[in-house]
Structures are given as structure tokens and as C-alpha cells.
Amino acid sequence: MKINETDIEKIRECKKVAALTGAGISAESGVPTFRGEEGLWKKYQPEELANFDAFMKNPELVWEWYNYRKELIREVKPNPGHYALAELENIIPDFTLITQNVDDLHRKAGNRSILELHGNIMKNKCLDCGKITDSIGPIEKGELPRCECGGLLRPDVVWFGEMLPQDVLKKAFNVSEQSDLFFSIGTSAVVQPAASLPLIAEENGSFVIEINTEPTVISDTVSLFLQGKSGEILPELIEKVWHVS
Numbered sequence: 001m002k003i004n005e006t007d008i009e010k011i012r013e014c015k016k017v018a019a020l021t022g023a024g025i026s027a028e029s030g031v032p033t034f035r036g037e038e039g040l041w042k043k044y045q046p047e048e049l050a051n052f053d054a055f056m057k058n059p060e061l062v063w064e065w066y067n068y069r070k071e072l073i074r075e076v077k078p079n080p081g082h083y084a085l086a087e088l089e090n091i092i093p094d095f096t097l098i099t100q101n102v103d104d105l106h107r108k109a110g111n112r113s114i115l116e117l118h119g120n121i122m123k124n125k126c127l128d129c130g131k132i133t134d135s136i137g138p139i140e141k142g143e144l145p146r147c148e149c150g151g152l153l154r155p156d157v158v159w160f161g162e163m164l165p166q167d168v169l170k171k172a173f174n175v176s177e178q179s180d181l182f183f184s185i186g187t188s189a190v191v192q193p194a195a196s197l198p199l200i201a202e203e204n205g206s207f208v209i210e211i212n213t214e215p216t217v218i219s220d221t222v223s224l225f226l227q228g229k230s231g232e233i234l235p236e237l238i239e240k241v242w243h244v245s
């Protein structure tokens with residue numbers, strides 16, 4: 001990891017920290033990313049599945065796909081990148097984690113101040129009464145999960161063409177704008193509105209660090225681009241900046 005002493009000093013002085021994460025941070029846990037060679041999108045064409053029309057047309061198929069992803073996510077564990085961000089929340093009192101991931105791994109790693117922009121795959125929402133439920137009871141083959149009111153349940157995630165939860169998004173914009181240190185980690189930074197958060201942070205004078213295995217559309221403009229796996233770079237960065245005796 002290439003970082004100079006001046007940047008280390010600058011980062012150490014920061015008091016308001018926000019971190020935006022994308023699928024890349026969970027790649028080392030074994031959760032496939034969306035874009036790229038191993039992307040879920042390649043195998044399953046999720047644009048066709050992750051939208052409301054597809055769900056209404058064929059809820060069995062969409063539920064089958066979500067159940068597959070839920071099973072996969074249930075078995076995976078946070079990796080050193082997730083744990084490093086949990087440690088950062090302990091070091092910096094004013095720390096907010098903004099994630100596009102629906103996999104719950106940040107919470108499992110120990111972060112508490114989390115803004116989930118795209119929802120949480122483990123939660124379900126009733127199409128009729130809007131109630132959010134965590135678990136679905138046993139379902140007979142060929143049946144669909146239902147709310148206690150009888151309404152059809154859907155995964156409580158944001159689908160293509162849907163609005164993000166507005167209160168969560170507003171908070172994400174606020175903390176990005178007010179941050180003096182902002183991380184963009186493991187995200188291709190192309191899906192809006194999340195993609196504008198690093199730019200907003202930068203416009204407001206924040207020191208923006210990008211961590212990604214590949215350069216992205218924002219790599220040239222950030223304050224510091226650290227190329228590599230987040231599970232390796234983040235622990236190393238924390239060691240260098242905050243583990244000082």
C-alpha cells in the first residue's frame with residue numbers, strides 16, 4: 001500500500017468519517033459482485049428479476065432467486081475488511097457506514113451506525129399492509145411467502161426503477177457532506193444516487209480515499225486511490241494511521 005507520511009497525518013486528524021461500501025467489500029467473503037467476471041448479473045440477469053414487474057409476473061421465480069442468494073449469504077462470514085470498518089467505528093466516535101450491500105455483513109462484523117441504501121435481503125415487506133418481517137415461516141413447495149394479514153411478501157430491497165428509502169438517503173447525503181474523511185470501498189461507483197456521495201464529500205472539502213482492486217470512474221479525482229483488496233488494505237491502513245503508541 002502506497003501512502004506518504006503527510007497523508008497519514010492528515011487522515012489521523014479527521015473527526016467526521018463516512019464510508020460508502022459496495023459489493024467488492026464482500027467479495028473476499030465469497031459473495032459474488034454484480035459487475036465483472038464473477039458478477040451475479042452474468043449468470044442471472046438480475047435486471048430482469050430485480051424489478052417489480054418481474055415480481056408480479058412471476059413471483060415464484062423471483063423468490064427462488066432471492067432464496068438462493070439468502071442461503072448463500074447465510075453461510076458467509078465477514079472478512080478482515082468488514083472487521084476493519086467495525087474497528088474504525090470504535091476508534092472514531094462520529095463514524096457512519098453507508099452501504100449499497102443487502103448482505104448484513106457489516107452488522108455481523110460489529111458496525112452499529114449503518115445506513116442501508118438498498119435495503120436488507122433478510123427482511124421482507126408485505127405488499128398489502130407494508131409490515132416488515134424478519135423471518136418467513138415454513139412454506140410448502142409451490143406456495144409463496146405471506147404476511148399474517150394474508151398479503152404477498154416481497155424481499156425488502158430496492159429494485160431497479162424504485163426509489164431508495166428517502167430518510168436513509170437524506171442522512172447519507174448529510175454525513176457525506178459533513179465528513180472530513182470519506183471512504184469509497186469496493187464499489188464501481190456507477191449506480192446512482194450512491195455514486196454521487198463521494199463527489200459530494202469531495203466538493204465539500206473531505207479527504208476522499210478510494211479502495212478498489214481496479215480503477216473506477218472516480219479514481220482520478222479522489223484524494224487517494226489505494227489499489228488492492230479491501231480485506232488487505234483496510235487493516236493495513238488502520239494499523240498505519242491509528243495504531244500508534
Ligand code: OAD
Pocket residue numbers: 021022023024025027028033034035036039050100101118158159160185186187188189190191211212213214216228229230231
Ligand atoms: P459492482 O459489482 O458494480 O462493483 C464491485 C466493485 O468492487 C468493482 O469496482 C470491483 O473492482 C471491486 N472489487 C471487487 N473485489 C474487491 C475487493 N476484494 N476489494 C475491493 N474492491 C473489490 O457493485 P456495486 O458498486 O456495489 O443495486 O453495485 C452497486 C449496485 O448495483 C448494487 O447495490 C446493486 C446493483 O445494481 C441494486 O440491487 C439496487
